[in-house]
Amino acid sequence: MRGFTWGPRMIDQGTEPALQARGLRKFFDGFAAVDGLDVAVGRGEVFGLVGPDGAGKTTTLRMICGALPPTEGSVVVAGFDVARRGDEVHRRIGYVPQRFSLYPELTVDENLLFRARAHGMSGKRFDERRESLLTFTRLGRFRRRLARDLSGGMRQKLALAAALLHEPEVLVLDEPTTGVDPVSRGEFWQMLLAMAEKGMTVMIATAYMDEAERCRRVGLLYRGRLLLQGTPQEIRLAANLTLLEVTCEPLPESRQAAQQVPGVRWVEMFGDRLHVAIDQAQTEALIRESMTRAGVTVRSVRPIEPGMEDAFFELVRQREAGA
Amino acid sequence: MNEAAIEVEGLTKRFGDFVAVEAVSFAVPRGEVFGLLGPNGAGKSTTIRMLCGILLPSGGSGRVASHDIVTEPEAVRQRIGYMSQRFSLYLDLTVAENLEFYGGVYGLDAAGLRERKQWALQMSGLAEQQDKLTADLSAGWRQRLALGCALLHRPEVVFLDEPTAGADPISRRQFWEVIYQLRSEGITTLVSTHYMDEAERCDRLGFIFSGRLVALDRPDRLKRAPAGQLLVAVECDRPAAAVEALTGRQGVVYARLHRAGLHVLVEAREGSAQWLRGELEASGFAVARAEPVGPSLEDVFVSLIRDAEEPTSAKASADKPAEGSP
Numbered sequence: 001m002r003g004f005t006w007g008p009r010m011i012d013q014g015t016e017p018a019l020q021a022r023g024l025r026k027f028f029d030g031f032a033a034v035d036g037l038d039v040a041v042g043r044g045e046v047f048g049l050v051g052p053d054g055a056g057k058t059t060t061l062r063m064i065c066g067a068l069p070p071t072e073g074s075v076v077v078a079g080f081d082v083a084r085r086g087d088e089v090h091r092r093i094g095y096v097p098q099r100f101s102l103y104p105e106l107t108v109d110e111n112l113l114f115r116a117r118a119h120g121m122s123g124k125r126f127d128e129r130r131e132s133l134l135t136f137t138r139l140g141r142f143r144r145r146l147a148r149d150l151s152g153g154m155r156q157k158l159a160l161a162a163a164l165l166h167e168p169e170v171l172v173l174d175e176p177t178t179g180v181d182p183v184s185r186g187e188f189w190q191m192l193l194a195m196a197e198k199g200m201t202v203m204i205a206t207a208y209m210d211e212a213e214r215c216r217r218v219g220l221l222y223r224g225r226l227l228l229q230g231t232p233q234e235i236r237l238a239a240n241l242t243l244l245e246v247t248c249e250p251l252p253e254s255r256q257a258a259q260q261v262p263g264v265r266w267v268e269m270f271g272d273r274l275h276v277a278i279d280q281a282q283t284e285a286l287i288r289e290s291m292t293r294a295g296v297t298v299r300s301v302r303p304i305e306p307g308m309e310d311a312f313f314e315l316v317r318q319r320e321a322g323a
Numbered sequence: 324m325n326e327a328a329i330e331v332e333g334l335t336k337r338f339g340d341f342v343a344v345e346a347v348s349f350a351v352p353r354g355e356v357f358g359l360l361g362p363n364g365a366g367k368s369t370t371i372r373m374l375c376g377i378l379l380p381s382g383g384s385g386r387v388a389s390h391d392i393v394t395e396p397e398a399v400r401q402r403i404g405y406m407s408q409r410f411s412l413y414l415d416l417t418v419a420e421n422l423e424f425y426g427g428v429y430g431l432d433a434a435g436l437r438e439r440k441q442w443a444l445q446m447s448g449l450a451e452q453q454d455k456l457t458a459d460l461s462a463g464w465r466q467r468l469a470l471g472c473a474l475l476h477r478p479e480v481v482f483l484d485e486p487t488a489g490a491d492p493i494s495r496r497q498f499w500e501v502i503y504q505l506r507s508e509g510i511t512t513l514v515s516t517h518y519m520d521e522a523e524r525c526d527r528l529g530f531i532f533s534g535r536l537v538a539l540d541r542p543d544r545l546k547r548a549p550a551g552q553l554l555v556a557v558e559c560d561r562p563a564a565a566v567e568a569l570t571g572r573q574g575v576v577y578a579r580l581h582r583a584g585l586h587v588l589v590e591a592r593e594g595s596a597q598w599l600r601g602e603l604e605a606s607g608f609a610v611a612r613a614e615p616v617g618p619s620l621e622d623v624f625v626s627l628i629r630d631a632e633e634p635t636s637a638k639a640s641a642d643k644p645a646e647g648s649p
Contacts, residue, residue: 052491053461152363178489179408181362181517182621183628186579193563193580207491210519210621213582232583252507268496269503271356271524271542309520312492 016079018043018201019064019170024073026059026224033059035224037073041203041217043169046196048215049205052316056224057205058098061174064203065095078169091119094163096173100155104148108139108158111147112165119166126165133161136191153184160191171195173204177211189214209308220312222319232308239311239318241265244284246274247299248291257294261286266317275304277314326389328353328480328511329374333383336369336534343369345534346383351513351527353479356506358525359515360624366534367515368408371482374513376400388479404478408485410469414458418449418468421457422475429476436475443471446501463494470501481505483514487521499524519620530624532631538623545623549630552576553591554622555599558584558612568606574598577625584612586622 017040024037034056041047049057062068064075066082066089074081080088102111112133116126134140137157142150147158156176163171171192177185189211196202204215212218212232219229228238248254251269258267258276263283268275276287284301291298306314329351336344344366351357359367372378374387376396385392388402412421422443426436444450447467457465466486473481483502487495495518502512502524514525522528523542530538530545538545548554559565562585569578569587574595576588589595600613618626 052493053463175489179363179485179517182519182624183362185517186621186625189580190563190566194567197561197563207489208518209492210582214580216583251503269500269524271526307520309492313496316493 015043017041017076018045018078019047019203020076021060021064022074022076024060024063024075025071026056026063026068027071032224034063034070037221037224037226039219039226039229041201043201044196044199045217046193046202046204046215048212048218049203049221050207050209050212050218050312051221055221057221058174059224060221061095061172061203061205065093065172066090067095091166092169094166094168094171096156096159096163096171096176098174098176098178100147100159102147102155102159102162105146107144107146108134108150109143111158112162115162116165121166129165129167133164137161138187151184153180153188156180156184156188157191160188164195168200170201170203173202175205175207178207182210185211209312212308212312218308220315222316227315227319235315236306236308236311239306239314241306241310241314242278242281243304243306243310244276244278244287244301245270245304246276246287246291246301247272248274249297249299253294254291254296254298257291257296258287261290265314275310277306277310326353326386327351328355329357329385329387329513331374331383331385331392334370334373334380334385335382336366336373336378337381342534344373344380347531347534347536348383349529349536349539351511353511354506354509355526356502356512356514356524358522358528359513359531360517360522360528361515361531362628365531367531368484369534370531371405371407371484371513371515374399375403375405375482377405401476402479404473404476404481406469406473406481406483406486408488410466410473410486412457412465412469412472415456417454417456418444418460419453421468421472425472426475431475439475439477443475446474446504447471448497461494463490463497466490466494467498467501470498474505478510480511480513483512485515485517487516487518495521519624522620528620530627532628535631537627537631542620546618546620548588548591548618548622549626551591552588553595553615554618555587555589555596555613556581556584556616557587557599557603557610559603559608559610561608565603565606565608568608569599569602572602577629579625581619581621586616586619588622588626 019041021037021039024034026034037060051057063070066086077089078092082089112130134143139157177188192202206212217229218232218235220227255267255274258264263279265277288298327350332348334344334347361367373380376392376399387399390398392399422440431439444453449468487498505512516522527541529536562580565585566578566580569575574590578585578587587599589599596613596615600610603610
């Protein structure tokens with residue numbers, strides 16, 4: 001186990017990154033889907049890619065895997081240039097695409113066998129690998145079940161097992177857990193992190209902010225560029241957000257009253273209360289005042305910790321307000 | 324006037340030998356946002372389809388928008404809006420054309436359609452994109468258009484089955500703005516979701532496991548640690564290895580990843596958090612933090628599943644994550 005330090009940079013700066021993209025660009029009919037992306041991911045690091053729909057997450061991941069040639073820029077995976085040494089990269093990278101990519105009419109076992117052949121694996125090495133992955137993913141009991149009869153969570157575990165067959169050094173996943181329940185997603189992440197802690201490098205796009213919080217570093221992709229990258233904590237701080245939870249009624253009138261206060265960035269209904277984003281702590285008194293004047297009942301006001309969800313919303317909002 | 328918007332008693336659905344929904348009873352007052360949670364395949368969608376008058380129950384009874392779901396499914400269907408995980412929009416039609424098409428399906432007259440179309444465009448924020456092909460909309464916009472279509476006929480009760488799956492946080496937030504707007508108009512919403520932040524936004528939550536309703540309450544009341552147990556937030560190196568090391572250990576109910584660290588549910592004793600820190604340090608982990616915390620909804624979700632799966636003693640060891648990784 002390598003040394004462990006508490007801080008934003010846990011990558012060993014002395015070694016080459018496991019995955020590096022430089023000046024990556026992709027144009028589709030003149031539209032820049034990815035527009036100058038630079039990222040370096042250290043060995044054993046889990047890097048999360050988040051961003052609004054259409055920000056370029058899938059295009060980025062496909063270029064990193066070598067499935068899509070970039071218009072400009074380069075990608076180096078495990079020391080090999082994707083454009084020039086695609087064969088070497090193919091041997092060292094695993095890819096779990098957004099849509100289930102296995103054969104619904106084949107069993108779990110057959111799907112693994114089929115994928116193994118694509119990597120030229122057979123015999124004892126394949127048998128051992130398959131058994132170990134079926135144990136790891138706890139799919140052993142379902143090995144003779146057709147893929148189409150698996151639950152969403154199990155299907156994703158099968159996709160993961162297939163991508164891990166050839167023991168890749170780098171694993172790329174594109175929103176693999178969409179529509180999967182929280183417990184199954186937790187199990188999926190337990191597997192991913194267990195692999196990463198043993199040295200596998202992971203780049204994963206996700207729409208779930210609780211998953212982004214489990215990454216060592218997160219990159220916020222916006223209109224084809226990385227707006228920001230850092231630890232989840234750094235991303236939360238970068239949003240520079242003070243959030244109040246206000247319990248009050250009636251909500252629509254309370255919200256209107258809060259929105260009129262200078263220094264209030266946004267007000268959001270949240271169940272039977274409001275979340276109010278403010279510039280500075282002093283704004284709190286002004287909000288109470290405005291609400292009282294509007295004749296609404298304020299039961300309590302308390303600061304709450306902004307989550308990744310709030311940070312994401314705020315960072316994109318700031319960018320769109322500034323643009 | 325005080326009749327509940329949704330009321331079911333002993334609702335049951337069997338498919339052959341398989342019981343998809345088993346004796347589910349609950350009531351949703353008018354204007355409430357009611358969330359339905361549960362693992363994939365727990366029976367959420369089957370329950371919703373029965374409430375919509377699309378699927379006939381095998382047993383039990385229910386009333387939705389003042390009509391009986393067994394004897395008056397047609398009347399129920401006229402008074403509800405339904406948006407499923409796989410909602411169908413015509414991708415080769417524009418936004419406005421999709422609204423017009425669904426307005427026709429619901430039998431709106433020309434004046435009614437004009438008015439409701441404008442309302443739906445306003446509500447969904449799609450007014451400026453009404454001539455755009457639906458194929459060119461992002462997933463989040465399509466979801467809001469589908470919601471607009473489901474609301475054209477002024478339903479009293481709206482059923483949303485995982486309406487925001489795969490959408491980004493901004494689209495989901497805007498979607499919830501619409502749900503709250505409906506609430507302020509007295510419209511009742513029943514929504515199923517796998518996003519815990521969305522669950523927190525509901526007025527009340529029902530939790531379905533293996534076809535049974537195993538919990539029902541407000542989100543803040545559900546977020547309590549089970550009696551005699553304590554939740555500890557841990558920050559340490561190699562969190563996945565720490566989960567493996569703690570799972571199945573005496574005194575540990577469960578350990579799971581949470582944020583950059585772990586949430587560990589332990590048997591509550593004097594100094595449980597300190598004890599846990601000691602256990603981890605003895606196993607070679609560098610522990611930066613081990614403190615008692617209140618459970619999140621996800622912790623509640625995990626606990627409910629564990630309790631519902633009783634007896635757990637034999638299963639606990641079978642379900643233990645595989646040692647190490649391949």
